[in-house]
Amino acid sequence: MKQSANKTFQCQAFVNLVHDTPGITPQEEMEIINCFKPLSLRNKEFFLKEGEICKRIAYVCRGCLCYFRLFENGKKSVIQFAFEDWWVGDLESFLNNKPSANFWQSLENSELIYISSNDFEKLMNTSRAFQSVFITKTRTAYIKSLERSAKDKSQSGKERYLRMINDHPQIINRVPHYDVAAYLGITPESLSRIRHKLATRQR
Amino acid sequence: MKQSANKTFQCQAFVNLVHDTPGITPQEEMEIINCFKPLSLRNKEFFLKEGEICKRIAYVCRGCLCYFRLFENGKKSVIQFAFEDWWVGDLESFLNNKPSANFWQSLENSELIYISSNDFEKLMNTSRAFQSVFITKTRTAYIKSLERSAKDKSQSGKERYLRMINDHPQIINRVPHYDVAAYLGITPESLSRIRHKLATRQR
Numbered sequence: 001m002k003q004s005a006n007k008t009f010q011c012q013a014f015v016n017l018v019h020d021t022p023g024i025t026p027q028e029e030m031e032i033i034n035c036f037k038p039l040s041l042r043n044k045e046f047f048l049k050e051g052e053i054c055k056r057i058a059y060v061c062r063g064c065l066c067y068f069r070l071f072e073n074g075k076k077s078v079i080q081f082a083f084e085d086w087w088v089g090d091l092e093s094f095l096n097n098k099p100s101a102n103f104w105q106s107l108e109n110s111e112l113i114y115i116s117s118n119d120f121e122k123l124m125n126t127s128r129a130f131q132s133v134f135i136t137k138t139r140t141a142y143i144k145s146l147e148r149s150a151k152d153k154s155q156s157g158k159e160r161y162l163r164m165i166n167d168h169p170q171i172i173n174r175v176p177h178y179d180v181a182a183y184l185g186i187t188p189e190s191l192s193r194i195r196h197k198l199a200t201r202q203r
Numbered sequence: 204m205k206q207s208a209n210k211t212f213q214c215q216a217f218v219n220l221v222h223d224t225p226g227i228t229p230q231e232e233m234e235i236i237n238c239f240k241p242l243s244l245r246n247k248e249f250f251l252k253e254g255e256i257c258k259r260i261a262y263v264c265r266g267c268l269c270y271f272r273l274f275e276n277g278k279k280s281v282i283q284f285a286f287e288d289w290w291v292g293d294l295e296s297f298l299n300n301k302p303s304a305n306f307w308q309s310l311e312n313s314e315l316i317y318i319s320s321n322d323f324e325k326l327m328n329t330s331r332a333f334q335s336v337f338i339t340k341t342r343t344a345y346i347k348s349l350e351r352s353a354k355d356k357s358q359s360g361k362e363r364y365l366r367m368i369n370d371h372p373q374i375i376n377r378v379p380h381y382d383v384a385a386y387l388g389i390t391p392e393s394l395s396r397i398r399h400k401l402a403t404r405q406r
Contacts (some may be wrong), residue, residue, distance in 0.1 A: 024215075026304070042300075048314030068353075069353045069357075071357050073357075074329070075355070075357040076357070077353040077356040077357035079349055079353050080354065091342065091345070091346055092346045095318070095342065101350075102353075135338055135341075138338075138341060138342055138345055139294065139298065139341055139345075141345060142294070142342075142344060142345035142348060143294055143295045145345060145348045145349055145352060146282055146348055147304070148352070149282065149351070149352050149355070150271075150272045150280040150282045150305075150350065151274075151280070152352070152355070152356075153280040153355075153385070153389065154272075154274050154276075154278040154279070154280035154385075154388070183356075183359075184356075185355065185356030185357070188222055202370075
């Protein structure tokens with residue numbers, strides 16, 4: 001894990017995102033951007049491990065990460081993937097200062113920008129625009145998570161696979177087979193069968 | 204659906220909940236309580252139907268409700284149940300004023316107290332304590348929903364059933380078999396097999 005010595009801000013997508021925040025003042029914009037620092041992760045490197053307290057939230061400028069949990073029975077459950085323009089962090093650990101039950105691991109060499117919990121708290125108290133964005137993002141993520149869960153319960157493995165490639169086509173080319181299966185809640189063998197059947201039908 | 208004519212506030216658990224809100228002033232306490240109105244639902248009656256805009260959020264004083272979605276393939280997916288001291292409403296519809304994709308239906312004769320979207324918005328602007336509770340509740344619900352989803356993916360139907368009766372033992376006695384199966388994401392037949400096997404083992 002390498003914190004870049006280059007202090008010039010590199011992530012234009014993030015600068016635009018902050019600039020487009022409703023009701024933001026130029027001063028808030030500057031304050032927010034100054035709180036984020038660059039961070040490079042090599043492929044397979046961890047942003048967060050189970051048992052650690054999550055002290056940072058990060059925005060993905062380039063790359064791909066996997067948010068997962070390991071259970072006592074040895075099973076891995078992938079909660080979500082994060083690509084460019086997504087946020088990574090463990091909310092429960094970050095906000096409540098408790099050990100995380102989950103991992104965030106890089107699946108490619110990735111470039112992120114992160115904010116520390118201290119700076120996060122400072123901005124939540126001083127910037128109404130920042131506070132509002134965080135609240136809205138959390139709420140949207142919650143609504144989406146309920147929707148995903150409702151669909152997951154009513155769909156077969158194949159239906160969940162088709163929905164996944166429709167909603168997030170980049171997963172297919174950037175995520176290992178084993179992690180895709182753990183995201184869909186099926187075995188790697190079942191995923192192979194689904195892929196094989198669909199490929200045969202398309203010929 | 205019957206809005207009680209009796210204006211005296213009946214739900215002591217809710218009064219206590221409001222009173223115990225961190226940092227609340229006596230004036231805020233009064234304002235919040237005055238915004239909530241009683242509502243009675245008969246068994247099977249709907250609090251919200253798909254396609255309607257959710258104009259109220261309610262607190263369950265007594266009873267049990269089911270939050271579900273019906274898919275085009277005819278499948279029903281139960282997102283959650285709500286018992287005493289739970290909240291019901293469709294956040295996406297309520298906050299964004301758009302038709303709900305889901306239903307909330309009573310599974311027993313139930314007593315609720317609700318707040319309208321207008322009063323909700325008013326309180327969010329005037330009461331810091333109310334705003335803070337709503338934000339924290341949404342965040343906690345999101346964290347729990349991610350956790351449930353991670354566990355669901357890694358567990359078999361039987362494991363999900365055992366977890367459900369451990370976390371929410373009241374479901375067994377108060378929810379119809381078909382809805383329990385739709386909550387677990389399995390067929391009613393699979394649920395019968397799981398129940399039969401567990402009952403046989405316990406003898």
